[in-house]
Structure formats: structure tokens, C-alpha cells
Amino acid sequence: MQKLKLLTTTALLVVITTSCAQTKKEFQWPNGAKSAVALTYDDGLPSHVNTAAPMLKKYNFKATFYPTLSSPSLFDEMEKWKGLATAGHELGNHTVYHPCQKSGVDMDWVPDHYDLDTYTSEQIAEEIKLANTLLLAMDGKKTRSFAYPCSHYFAGGKSYKGFVSSQFPSARGSSEEQKQLMALSDIDLYNVPSWAPNNHGADELIAYIQNIIEQETLSTLTFHGIGAEHMTVSIEAHEKMLRFLDANRDKIWVATFEEVTAYLESERNSTEK
Numbered sequence: 001m002q003k004l005k006l007l008t009t010t011a012l013l014v015v016i017t018t019s020c021a022q023t024k025k026e027f028q029w030p031n032g033a034k035s036a037v038a039l040t041y042d043d044g045l046p047s048h049v050n051t052a053a054p055m056l057k058k059y060n061f062k063a064t065f066y067p068t069l070s071s072p073s074l075f076d077e078m079e080k081w082k083g084l085a086t087a088g089h090e091l092g093n094h095t096v097y098h099p100c101q102k103s104g105v106d107m108d109w110v111p112d113h114y115d116l117d118t119y120t121s122e123q124i125a126e127e128i129k130l131a132n133t134l135l136l137a138m139d140g141k142k143t144r145s146f147a148y149p150c151s152h153y154f155a156g157g158k159s160y161k162g163f164v165s166s167q168f169p170s171a172r173g174s175s176e177e178q179k180q181l182m183a184l185s186d187i188d189l190y191n192v193p194s195w196a197p198n199n200h201g202a203d204e205l206i207a208y209i210q211n212i213i214e215q216e217t218l219s220t221l222t223f224h225g226i227g228a229e230h231m232t233v234s235i236e237a238h239e240k241m242l243r244f245l246d247a248n249r250d251k252i253w254v255a256t257f258e259e260v261t262a263y264l265e266s267e268r269n270s271t272e273k
Ligand SMILES: [Zn+2]
Pocket: 042, 043, 094, 098, 149, 150
């Protein structure tokens, strides 16, 4: 009898261990790749619609554009901005006026009237909601991601991350100095890491992507001007990077910020069950 009990327990243990092993599947992105990247373009610059978008089309990549809605380019070239959404890119929320904390390092350029330190929580909330309405008029969508202007999270000294979490499925965070990759399991969907190249060349862009591939994680790149404007990346470097991504489609999934974060969240939910 004792022996039979032992045998039954052993059999039960085998069943439990096997079923656990079956549910713990290896993380893969939709195309079977082990890493992912979202290319993002901030501030509504003319080179986004005139240079970056045609290059993305050439290589058939979808990206996320975070236009500052008061940017003159939106007024001047609205049809092109709307065309980004038609082409399958994401238009993300980056506020209307791009307020930043003037108290931050090297933030003297921030106009007093867009100083996030003097905003109230209500003001930033209203501005973000207005940006969502304007974007809805552009692409007909009620869901999109958010990118914190200047990666600043405090309005009038209070964090507005809670408000962002209530309005968006995900948000992109630090975008200037962040070069350190985070493990996939540690990524906060409301502060997804990013690196913003600033006059960096193709080799550095490719090295960053190679790191994402090697570490089997997700990261994002924050671009500003492409061959023009501020924090520029040359047209050549940008294209070389796209060519590299194109040649490595089996290793790294390139998609919009909204898509990569939605997929990560759904995978997390399914493995928690
Ligand atoms: Zn910005």
C-alpha cells in the first residue's frame, strides 16, 4: 500500500512537471524573432515626412511618429502627416506644445510659458487630451502610445505618469542618455527605454541594434532630424541602419511602438495565467 502511494505521488509529480514545462514557452515576437525594435521620430519635423517616411516605405518598415502638434510642419504639410497614418505608421501623442522642466540640465531653451515646472497637473492632462483629439481628427484612431517630452515626468512638481497610464496602453520614456539595455522582463510599459542618437553615425546605430539582438530584448530609437534640423542623424546613416534591419528580419522584429508594447503586454498576460 505504502509502495502504491509512493508510485501515485511520483506519477502525479511527473504529470505536474511536464505540464509546467509545456506552459513555459520561449518568448518570441510575432515573426519568430527573439528581439524587437521600434523606430520613433519626435517633434513633427519636416524631414520626417519628406525624408524618413519615403525611406521607411522603400524598406517596408512601419514606425511611430510623435509630432508636437503645434509644430509648423503640421500646419504646412498636414496631408503628408495624415498620409503617414494611411501608410500604416503610428501617430503617437507627444503633447501639443512639448512642455519640459526648465529646471532640468541644459533646459534654458524651454520658453517660460511651456515650462512644465510651472504647469499644473490639470494643465498637462488637458493638453494631452487635446492632443488626442487632434490626432483622432488626423487618423481616426482613439488608441495610441505616448512619449514624454524631454523624458520629463513632473508637472508642477507632481508626477503625471499616473494620468498617462490612465489614457494610453504604453509610453516611451528616457530618450537622451539611455543607452543601457533593459532585460525584457524588467521593462515598464509606461517608461520604455529609448536611445536618442545625436549626430551619431551608422556604425553606432547598428552597434546599438546588434546589442538588442544579442540581448534578446526590446528597445526603441528616438530620432529627431534626418539629414536636417536638430539632433541630426545623416540620411546615409539612417539608410544604412534600415538596410541592416532589412537584412536581419529573422533576428529582430521592427514594428510601431504601439505594436511592440501591445504584443509584450499580451505575452505577459498569457504567461501569468
Ligand atoms: Zn520631443
